[in-house]
Amino acid sequence: MSALKHTALAAALTLSLVQLSGCSTIRNWWQMYDGDVDTSLREPTGYYDHATATENGDQLVVPAGLDVPAKDRNMELPMLATAVSGPVGEEMDVRAPVVQLRSTEGVRSVWADGESIVWLNSNGHINVANEAEAWALLLNVLQNMGVQPGEITPGAYEMTTMATDYNEFGTPISLTTSATDALRYRQVYRIRVGRNAAGNIGIATSLIGSMTIATTGIFSFRASRTLSDILTPAEQQRFATGFSNQIIKAMGRVTAVPDSIPSAVAVTMDRDNNNQDCFVVAAPYQATWDVLRNMLPDYGFEITEYSISHSSINADYEEPDPEFFRDQGIDDFGLEEGSYIIRVSIDGDRTLVTFYDEDDKPLRSRTVARLYPGFSAALSRAFAAYAH
DSSP, X not given: OHHHHHHHHHHHHXXXXXXXXXXXXXXXXXXXXXXXXXXXXXXXXSOOGGGGOOOOSOOOOOOTTSOOOOOOGGGSOOOOSSOOOOOOGGGOOOOOOOOOOBOTTSOEEEEETTEEEEESSSSSSOOOSSHHHHHHHHHHXXXXXXXXXXXXXXXXXXXXXXXXXXXTTSOBOOTTTOOXXXXXXXXXXXXXXXXXXXXXXXXXXXXXXXXXXXXXXXXXXXXXXXXXXXXXXXXXXXXXXXXXXXXHHHHHHHHOXXXXXXXXXXXXXXXXXXXXXXXXXSSOHHHHHHHHHHHGGGXXXXXXXXXXXXXXXXXXXXXXXXXXXXXXXXXXXXXXXXXXXXXXXXXXXXXXEEEEETTSOBOOHHHHHHHHHHHHHHHHHHHHXXXX
16 A cells, blocks of 8 residues: 555656756755755755866956956066975974963063074063073072072073973973973073163073973873974973963962961942842951951851852851850851852952852841841951951
8 A cells, every 4th residue: 555655756856857957956856755864964855956067267358349468477476496295194293382471460471593582571560680680580480380400500690400300381391280291391591680681671582402301191102193302482482481481470479478468457348240238348358258257167157168259158057056156256147047059249448248059048137137247247356356
């Protein structure tokens, strides 16, 4: 029965297709009917005009009555005597160059005359009075980076580093950051301290020695592939710039002055940038973050998770006994037991603390107002305790 239906349908379809014009259209319909459709995207279904296309010659056609444009032989490209050769495939370095870092203190590096130079007192907040101070700072920075000075030039602020292993971005490799399947480079850098014509003091770095080391793994040496120790100018710039970036980062760690925790801090109520009720703490962000994390467990909060990058603290709250707050001499928090998210944000020289429930919804205004007397007193008392 099915065979008869199939034959009748085929005859009807054939009759209808005869009435259609165009061989390509008929071919397409037959493909759609019998299921023999090429879905590989290499052969379109229904449009075959491209099959008869041919390559034409010069497409420039000069209309009648116009002169043929003159040709200037001087503009023809000469034949190259030798072919341009260079690395291909796996040997080609397609990585983007390392970008010069600019720190929050305004210190930045520039590439000039084969050196990556970190200017200390040019539009930055790290000022040194002379080369001796810059040299002392450099020694502290190298120690922070884990890089040992090698040969120091007598009578000049210049040195070469001890051979140290670095990754492909000029970052020193330590035991905790090494990877078994990553390339490492044993390198020696030349570092000097000097001034420019404007009198600005800088630390100039250049790469003077590099040996590629392939550890066991996907980069291990094979007979079919060797890694050259001869670096291109682009690679030398990438390594030296990366090394300078590490100097800038270490410089921030060496010269950082920890925020002092004030002993008297006012806590008020206001609204944050999301128009949510919050507590405004008249203290720096880092000090508020440190005091808050240490204070919460003392008042019934069990911190289950915190994120420095998101400035948030997840905590489960279990209300202490009423006698606890009476002994502390402060009002109870009036907060229901449950899970809360506490977010800390910066507002100039102040810090904002906003409470959210476990569904990440801000607390109601009356709940924040009920929390304020006890919480603000506890936070101010915690600042006074941690300041001493």
